Each structure stands twice: as structure tokens, then as C-alpha cells.
Amino acid sequence: MNLRKIVVAIDGYSACGKSSTAKEVSKVLGYRYIDTGAMYRAVTLYFLDQHIALTNPKEVSKALEQIHISFKVNSKSKTETYLNGLSVENEIRKMRVSEMVSQVSTIKDVRVAMVEQQRRMGREKGVVMDGRDIGTVVFPHAELKLFMKADILVRAFRRQKELLDRDQMVDLDDVLENILERDRIDTTRAESPLRQAADAILIDTTHVSFDEQVDEVVRMAIAKMLQPAV
Ligand code: DC
Numbered sequence: 651m652n653l654r655k656i657v658v659a660i661d662g663y664s665a666c667g668k669s670s671t672a673k674e675v676s677k678v679l680g681y682r683y684i685d686t687g688a689m690y691r692a693v694t695l696y697f698l699d700q701h702i703a704l705t706n707p708k709e710v711s712k713a714l715e716q717i718h719i720s721f722k723v724n725s726k727s728k729t730e731t732y733l734n735g736l737s738v739e740n741e742i743r744k745m746r747v748s749e750m751v752s753q754v755s756t757i758k759d760v761r762v763a764m765v766e767q768q769r770r771m772g773r774e775k776g777v778v779m780d781g782r783d784i785g786t787v788v789f790p791h792a793e794l795k796l797f798m799k800a801d802i803l804v805r806a807f808r809r810q811k812e813l814l815d816r817d818q819m820v821d822l823d824d825v826l827e828n829i830l831e832r833d834r835i836d837t838t839r840a841e842s843p844l845r846q847a848a849d850a851i852l853i854d855t856t857h858v859s860f861d862e863q864v865d866e867v868v869r870m871a872i873a874k875m876l877q878p879a880v
Contacts, residue, residue, distance in 0.1 A: 653875040655775035657791075658867070659784035661844065662798030664832050665805035665812075667855045667863065668780040671798070673729065674864045676778040679871055684721065684771050686781035686788070687751075688731040689764050691742035692719050694754040696733060698746065704757065714763045743816055748828055752835035755782075761841050782836055785847035793874045795850035796867065804856050805829055 658681070660672050669685055676683035693714070697704065702713045720732045730739040741747070754760055761783075768788045772779055779788065785795035800808075806826040813820050836844040846852060851870070855863055 651876075653872075654877070654879050656793035656871065656874050657772055657775050657789045658778040658871055659789050659792035659795045659847075659850075660778065660780040660798065660867075661782055661785050661796070661846070661850065662853075663800070663805065663844070664829050664836070665809040666798040666800045667808065667860065668798050670860065671855075671863050671867060672778045672780040674860075675867045675871065677727075678864070678868050679778070679875075680776075682721075682771075682777045683729050684768065684777055684779040685729070685731065686764065686768055686779060686784065688721075688739075688742060689719050689767065690755040690760070691747050691751050692731055692733040692738055693717060693760055693764070694747050694751045695738055695742050697754060698750060704754065707759065710757060711759050714759060717763075719767065740816060743813070744818065745813075745820060745824070745828070748832075752832045756835065756839040756841060758841050782844040783842040785850050786845060787842045790847070793877075794871055795847050796853055796870075797846040797850040798853050798855055800854060801856040802826070802829065 658672075658675065660668050662668050669687070672685070673683050675681075696702070696717050697713060700713060703709050716734070718734050721729050722732055724730050730737045731742060732738065765788050768779065771777065772789060781788070785792055785797070806822055806829055809829060810820060810822055810825045813825070853863070853866070
């Protein structure tokens, strides 16, 4: 059977299950998984550690030239984010990064640099990419576009559990506040704000089990892969 390679673009709010779904779907399809949120997190980590002044455009663009982000699959088949050759997978999930990342991702130069890398990573297709602007800006012609949302409390519980799994104890209140603040910044920023592309399929993950969610996305992807290229 002749299956064409496609781009699966998954956008949506923080902590809706985008990354876990994207990861699993990419495994089933044998596609590469690209977590664009991790890229913005890696930039944020670099800016924090190097004390880059976010309001100084020259400093920001000089710093961006020093940043190289890549992904590698580890021995447990998990994708890890690398910043300048070092794995930062754990560090970028910490609250100090979560608290800054939305602000960093409003900076135009940061977005231009990341979008360019993301387009390069997806040029050959055969990728599942998740983020906020994949279907609207990075790959507006992606063959399959999904937009995920979920109830705010469900999202906060899920994110708290994720943090606990990484041995980080954070109050539910603080997690909730961080998610709400990120929603606010992500949806109202001037540069490529989070919004559903006109041709994206809306998925509400509040009452759907993880396996059901993955099956549904895989089914939609295979349907697209079976269609002849136009
Ligand atoms: O998916 P995440 O929660 O790890 O993303 C972290 C932040 O990065 C999110 O609050 C907004 C930003 N982001 C973005 O602006 N554009 C993307 N394509 C992905 C993430």
C-alpha cells in the first residue's frame, strides 16, 4: 500500500495532553516527534542562566545565535531535548522555566528563529509537531491539523501529576495560576497568538481517555496518509 508522508500539526492550550498524544501517535506512525514547546523552554532556560535582558533586542538576538536545539531518542525510546549538546529535558520542565516561557515566546526574534528551525525539521514530512502556532504559522498546509482543549481543572491536575512524576511538589493553586497566566499570554500576544486554524479539528480531551485520544488521531492520520497527494 502506498502511504504518503504527512505533517500532523497539534496545537492547543497548555496541559491538554498535546505532547503525550503527539508522542504516542508519532510512535504508532513511525514518525518523528517535535515538541516545539520544549524549544521555547530551552531558549528560556538559556536566557535565565545567561541573565539575558529580555527587553534588550541586541542581547536577545546575539543570544539566539548561540543557541542550538536538537532532539535525541534515549535508550528508553523517549525523546530528549538538547541545548548546545547537553540534555535539558528535566531542567526545562521546572517551574522557574514554566513561569518565564510564555513571556519569552512573545519575543518576535525568538519566534522567527524557532519557526525557521521547525520548518527545517519538518521539511521531509513524516512528523508530528505540537505547539501553539503549528497549524496557523509553521505549517499552514499541514495535511492534518488538530486543536486540543480541556477543562481547566483537569488540565491543572494532569500538569501537577506530571510534575510529581518528575519529583516536583507544586501546589495545585500554583499550577492553576501558571496555566491561566500562560493561556492569557499565549492567546493575547501580538506575534502568532494561540488560535484554532480554520481547518483544524477541535478535540476536547476532558472526558476522553488517553488511549481513545491516540486511536482517534491515528485513525485520522492514516485516512490522510491514504489520500493521494494533491
Ligand atoms: O507546550 P508547552 O507548555 O511546553 O509550551 C511552553 C510555552 O511555549 C507555552 O506557554 C507557549 C510557548 N509556545 C509557543 O509560543 N509556540 C509554540 N509553538 C509552542 C510553545
